[in-house]
Amino acid sequence: MFEVKTIDRFDLTDFAGDIFKESNTDTPDAILVRSSHVNNELISKRLLVIARAGTGVNTINLNACTANGTAVFNTPGVNANAVKELIIQNLFRCVRPLEGAVEMMENLKAAEGETLQEAAEAKRGDFVGEELYGKTIGILGLGTIGQRLADSCYHMGMQVIGFNRSRKNLRHVQQFETIDEVLSLADFVVVLLPLTDETKGMLSTKSFETMRDNAYLLNFGRGDIVDNAAVISALDHNEIAGYISDFPKAELQDHPNITLLPHLGGNTIEALTHSANTILQNLLDFLEYGTVRRS
Numbered sequence: 001m002f003e004v005k006t007i008d009r010f011d012l013t014d015f016a017g018d019i020f021k022e023s024n025t026d027t028p029d030a031i032l033v034r035s036s037h038v039n040n041e042l043i044s045k046r047l048l049v050i051a052r053a054g055t056g057v058n059t060i061n062l063n064a065c066t067a068n069g070t071a072v073f074n075t076p077g078v079n080a081n082a083v084k085e086l087i088i089q090n091l092f093r094c095v096r097p098l099e100g101a102v103e104m105m106e107n108l109k110a111a112e113g114e115t116l117q118e119a120a121e122a123k124r125g126d127f128v129g130e131e132l133y134g135k136t137i138g139i140l141g142l143g144t145i146g147q148r149l150a151d152s153c154y155h156m157g158m159q160v161i162g163f164n165r166s167r168k169n170l171r172h173v174q175q176f177e178t179i180d181e182v183l184s185l186a187d188f189v190v191v192l193l194p195l196t197d198e199t200k201g202m203l204s205t206k207s208f209e210t211m212r213d214n215a216y217l218l219n220f221g222r223g224d225i226v227d228n229a230a231v232i233s234a235l236d237h238n239e240i241a242g243y244i245s246d247f248p249k250a251e252l253q254d255h256p257n258i259t260l261l262p263h264l265g266g267n268t269i270e271a272l273t274h275s276a277n278t279i280l281q282n283l284l285d286f287l288e289y290g291t292v293r294r295s
C-alpha cells in the first residue's frame, strides 16, 4: 500500500504538478507528474518510478534516474488529437482574420436606414483572408502528432513536407533529408520535435534566413527548441511573417507578430481524461507487476 500525498492543485488539469516541491513530504516511492519539473533531490534511492502524464520527458533528469535505477515512463500519443486540432486552428488563424472580424461585429452599429448586414458587408473588405488549400506545411518531427497533422492537412489539399530523423515511409508526407530543405519550402513550419541536447536552440538565425519571408513558425514541440532572440530579430527584419508558440516566455510577450498560448496543446477534456486514465493504470501496473502494459 502507498500513501498518496497531494496538494490542493491535485486535479485533472494539473494533477501532480509541484506536489513534492510544495509539500513537506518525505522522499516518495513514486511520482506522477504532468508539466512540472521534478526536483533532482527527489530522485533518491527510494524512488522506484516517475510517471509522466504526457509525452515530453525533458522535465525529468533521465541520467539521474538511470544512475539511480528509477524507471521513467510517459504516455506518448494521448494528446495527439488535441495538439493536432489546436495546430489546425492556428493555421486557420494565420490566414483568416476571424478574431478581428468578430471584434468588429461586436462594436458595429448600423447607420440610420441601413441594416446591420449592410453595415457589416461594407466592412468585410478589411478581413479578406487566404486559403490553406494549396499551401505547403513543413512538419519537423513526425511522431504520432506529426503523422495525424500530415493526414489532416493532406486531406485539406495542402502540400505536406517534413523531416524526421528515424521514421520513414510515412503517409501523405514528402520527407526531406535536411531541416533546411523543409524550412526553405514551407508556408508554415510546425515544430513537433522533443527537447534534447541536439534540438535545443536548433531553430536560430540561419533557420529564419532560410525560411520564406511570408512563412509562419508554429511551435508545439518545446519552447527551447527556438532561439527567442533570433526569432524576434527575424520578425523585426521581416524574414518570417509570424511566430506562434505554445510555450510562453516573457521576452516574447509584447511582440505584435508573436502569439503566445498558455501550453494549451493537450488541454481538452478528452486528452486530459485519456492521459489521467492511462498514466494511473500504467503506474498501478508498474507498482503491482513491475512492467507497463498499456500506453
Ligand code: MLT
Residues within 6 Å of the ligand: 034, 035, 053, 054, 055, 056, 057, 079, 263, 265, 266, 267
Ligand atoms: C506533453 O508533453 O504531452 C504535454 O506537454 C503535456 C502537457 O500539456 O503538460
